[in-house]
Amino acid sequence: MYRYDTIDKEFVADRAAEFREQVQRRLAGEITEDQFKPIRLMNGLYLQLHAYMLRIAIPYGALTSTKLRKLAYIAKTYDKGYGHFTTRTNLQLHWIKLKDAPEILDHLAEVEMHAMQTSGNCIRNVTADPYAGATADELDDPRVWAETIRQWSTLHPEFSFLPRKFKIAVTAAAKDRTATKIYDIGLHLRRGRSGELGFEVLVGGGLGRTPHIGSTIREFLPTRHLLSYMEAILRVYNRHGRRDNIFKARIKILVASLGAEEFARQVEEEWAKGDPSRIDLPDTELARIRGAFAQTYETLPARSEALEAAKAANPAFARFLRRNVHPHKQPGYALVDVSLKVPGQTPGDMTSEQMELVASLAERYSLDEVRVTYQQNLLLPHVKLDEVETVWRELDAAGLATPNIDLITDIIACPGLDYCALANARAIPIAQHIAERFAEPERAEAVGELNIKISGCINACGHHHVGHIGILGVDKKGEEFYQVTLGGTADDNAALGAMLGPALPAAKVAEAVEQMVEVYLRERRDGERFVDTFRRTGVAPFKEAVYADAH
Amino acid sequence: MPTLIKLQGGGMVLANDAFTHVADDQELPQGDVIISLTRFQADGERLMSEGRSVGVRLEPAEEAEALAYDLPRLALVALAFPKFRDGRQYSNARILRERYGYKGEIRAVGDVLREQAGFMVRCGVDAFEPADGSAPEQWERKTRRFRHVYQRAADGRAPAFAERGE
Numbered sequence: 006m007y008r009y010d011t012i013d014k015e016f017v018a019d020r021a022a023e024f025r026e027q028v029q030r031r032l033a034g035e036i037t038e039d040q041f042k043p044i045r046l047m048n049g050l051y052l053q054l055h056a057y058m059l060r061i062a063i064p065y066g067a068l069t070s071t072k073l074r075k076l077a078y079i080a081k082t083y084d085k086g087y088g089h090f091t092t093r094t095n096l097q098l099h100w101i102k103l104k105d106a107p108e109i110l111d112h113l114a115e116v117e118m119h120a121m122q123t124s125g126n127c128i129r130n131v132t133a134d135p136y137a138g139a140t141a142d143e144l145d146d147p148r149v150w151a152e153t154i155r156q157w158s159t160l161h162p163e164f165s166f167l168p169r170k171f172k173i174a175v176t177a178a179a180k181d182r183t184a185t186k187i188y189d190i191g192l193h194l195r196r197g198r199s200g201e202l203g204f205e206v207l208v209g210g211g212l213g214r215t216p217h218i219g220s221t222i223r224e225f226l227p228t229r230h231l232l233s234y235m236e237a238i239l240r241v242y243n244r245h246g247r248r249d250n251i252f253k254a255r256i257k258i259l260v261a262s263l264g265a266e267e268f269a270r271q272v273e274e275e276w277a278k279g280d281p282s283r284i285d286l287p288d289t290e291l292a293r294i295r296g297a298f299a300q301t302y303e304t305l306p307a308r309s310e311a312l313e314a315a316k317a318a319n320p321a322f323a324r325f326l327r328r329n330v331h332p333h334k335q336p337g338y339a340l341v342d343v344s345l346k347v348p349g350q351t352p353g354d355m356t357s358e359q360m361e362l363v364a365s366l367a368e369r370y371s372l373d374e375v376r377v378t379y380q381q382n383l384l385l386p387h388v389k390l391d392e393v394e395t396v397w398r399e400l401d402a403a404g405l406a407t408p409n410i411d412l413i414t415d416i417i418a419c420p421g422l423d424y425c426a427l428a429n430a431r432a433i434p435i436a437q438h439i440a441e442r443f444a445e446p447e448r449a450e451a452v453g454e455l456n457i458k459i460s461g462c463i464n465a466c467g468h469h470h471v472g473h474i475g476i477l478g479v480d481k482k483g484e485e486f487y488q489v490t491l492g493g494t495a496d497d498n499a500a501l502g503a504m505l506g507p508a509l510p511a512a513k514v515a516e517a518v519e520q521m522v523e524v525y526l527r528e529r530r531d532g533e534r535f536v537d538t539f540r541r542t543g544v545a546p547f548k549e550a551v552y553a554d555a556h
Numbered sequence: 557m558p559t560l561i562k563l564q565g566g567g568m569v570l571a572n573d574a575f576t577h578v579a580d581d582q583e584l585p586q587g588d589v590i591i592s593l594t595r596f597q598a599d600g601e602r603l604m605s606e607g608r609s610v611g612v613r614l615e616p617a618e619e620a621e622a623l624a625y626d627l628p629r630l631a632l633v634a635l636a637f638p639k640f641r642d643g644r645q646y647s648n649a650r651i652l653r654e655r656y657g658y659k660g661e662i663r664a665v666g667d668v669l670r671e672q673a674g675f676m677v678r679c680g681v682d683a684f685e686p687a688d689g690s691a692p693e694q695w696e697r698k699t700r701r702f703r704h705v706y707q708r709a710a711d712g713r714a715p716a717f718a719e720r721g722e
Contacts, residue, residue, distance in 0.1 A: 010720070012704045012716045012720065013716075015703050015704060016702065016703070016704050016706075016716075019701055019702045019703060019704075020702075022701075023701050027671075040669070040688075043640070043641070043671070044671060126641070126643075156706045156716065156717075157706055157707055159706050160674070160675075160702070160705070160706070161706075161707055162646060162650075162674070162675045162676075162678035162679050162705075162707065162709045163643075163646040163647055163650055163675075163679055163709065164643070164646075165643065165646075165675055166640070166641055166642065166643025166646065166675075167643055168643075243643055243644060243646070243647050244619070244644055244647050248616075248642060248644075278655065279655075283708045284707070284708060286717050287717060287721060289720075289721055290717040290720060290721065293720065
């Protein structure tokens with residue numbers, strides 16, 4: 006895990022001190038809310054429906070026990086004792102007082118954290134594969150590159166007033182667990198013909214009101230040129246991205262209007278004019294960052310008799326193993342998902358007590374590491390097989406062991422109209438109603454992998470376009486309605502969902518999901534997931550089932 | 557007359573402004589002037605032959621490349637910020653300094669706020685007409701706020717990765 010050196014520490018301390026002064030000037034009335042807005046946004050502070058919301062950056066979703074304990078403390082001391090993990094692996098606190106914000110930033114700085122660039126038209130918090138460093142299917146540790154990007158993008162002098170926000174995701178594995186294809190820049194690590202490492206560079210993915218899957222603008226960029234190439238992309242975007250219409254200002258619109266080929270040509274031209282050696286990191290610095298992520302493990306047998314015995318004796322534990330435990334690259338270890346999707350509760354929410362428990366589990370059983378996933382769950386990345394049952398028992402006692410990863414109850418939902426000033430409709434109650442119908446673990450498991458994603462408005466924070474079932478809240482003359490899309494995916498074969506039919510009233514959504522699941526169970530062939538069946542049959546049988554009573 | 561603040565020897569000072577901003581539909585006064593790119597392309601040659609110092613004002617949509625051949629003869633380039641949120645001029649500033657090696661004054665005009673001071677100085681801007689009534693001390697404080705930076709830009713500061721290599 007990367008640790009701040011003196012330079013990093015002084016940087017976040019300077020930032021916190023600066024914000025303290027700015028807040029004082031605002032509280033003293035020396036600056037107006039209008040002037041203060043861009044300042045607070047660059048420190049992650051939004052003004053929402055009921056209070057200020059603070060969005061804390063969790064770079065590439067990586068936490069330690071110390072960091073997670075601090076988040077628990079902040080949620081307990083300055084908020085209502087819980088926080089909300091987002092699809093961008095950040096933590097949101099929804100009930101913050103402006104006067105407390107500087108103190109919170111000081112607390113964060115103490116544990117090498119910050120809230121910089123979690124908002125505003127700048128390069129946002131970078132995300133990476135949550136399995137980084139622990140999975141056998143990666144070519145390299147993507148955190149090395151994500152940390153490189155984090156530092157380079159921090160208060161970048163040229164790119165802090167972009168046309169619109171800008172998000173970058175990195176993966177180094179064959180399986181995309183980071184939804185890189187819906188990012189402004191998605192980086193896929195590849196191996197070149199002569200064995201060297203490089204990135205396939207995708208640009209212009211994004212959801213919102215005009216969803217796009219990212220286009221490859223370069224098949225292979227040698228890793229050492231990552232930053233200079235990013236700088237060329239950002240410069241083309243900064244100069245030519247639209248600024249006249251906020252809805253057309255994302256890079257996806259520029260890429261779509263120029264065409265990916267022409268955009269790529271402009272980037273290459275810009276890149277050729279610069280001097281990469283001024284921008285790219287020297288090998289010594291890359292080695293320093295890489296060294297920080299090195300991890301040592303114990304030599305253990307690949308099979309744990311204790312785990313096998315517990316599995317045979319306890320069907321509930323066996324189910325947890327099937328759904329929430331994944332193979333680790335190191336024999337004798339596993340990755341353990343901590344589900345924040347308890348049916349009937351708010352997806353992604355976690356209480357301070359739960360955070361403290363997971364911090365303690367990380368410290369005792371997971372080499373002090375915790376990850377946040379874009380599916381709004383946590384992950385203990387390095388648990389010994391012998392200790393998985395103990396971890397499960399402790400998680401279960403705290404309501405954190407729902408065996409539902411990737412199942413129908415593992416729903417992504419944005420905060421929606423319950424909190425957010427932008428929302429048109431509520432997202433959380435819809436998620437709760439659906440999950441309650443499938444709360445029986447046997448039933449959810451029988452349905453199998455099914456990703457439901459819910460957004461309370463067209464900004465698509467809940468990624469509805471790429472849900473197997475996507476649900477979008479819309480406002481129709483003051484009433485909440487929901488548009489349903491089917492067949493979206495956020496993985497390596499990312500695709501946007503297709504419309505089911507006319508929007509449904511709130512009371513009908515959970516029932517419609519149940520009807521569609523019944524169609525799937527009736528139609529599915531061996532081994533097909535919901536999304537596979539949908540792609541084979543098309544929308545007709547699903548549409549028929551949901552709108553039957555409307556005829 | 558707007559306040560003019562200049563970066564000098566690492567500090568910020570109040571400066572006298574010898575230049576007059578001239579709009580396109582305005583008659584040209586005597587002395588040193590800052591004119592639009594359009595007017596410069598029409599009258600620049602003549603004005604410079606009269607022995608005046610001439611500065612050119614670039615709007616955000618106008619690109620530094622348009623001045624590439626004229627830079628050695630320009631007294632200053634003014635970068636207009638109609639709204640502080642419009643960040644295109646940061647690219648123009650860096651291109652002027654880093655690509656063309658322009659050594660003359662680069663002046664930020666328009667919606668210029670001290671909150672932007674750090675970014676502007678890093679991109680090579682060295683003169684400012686603040687719109688928020690801020691004073692040189694405040695600008696100086698702002699530019700000294702961060703002990704470290706993470707990128708190489710136009711201001712010659714050593715980025716963190718270079719500091720670490722020392």
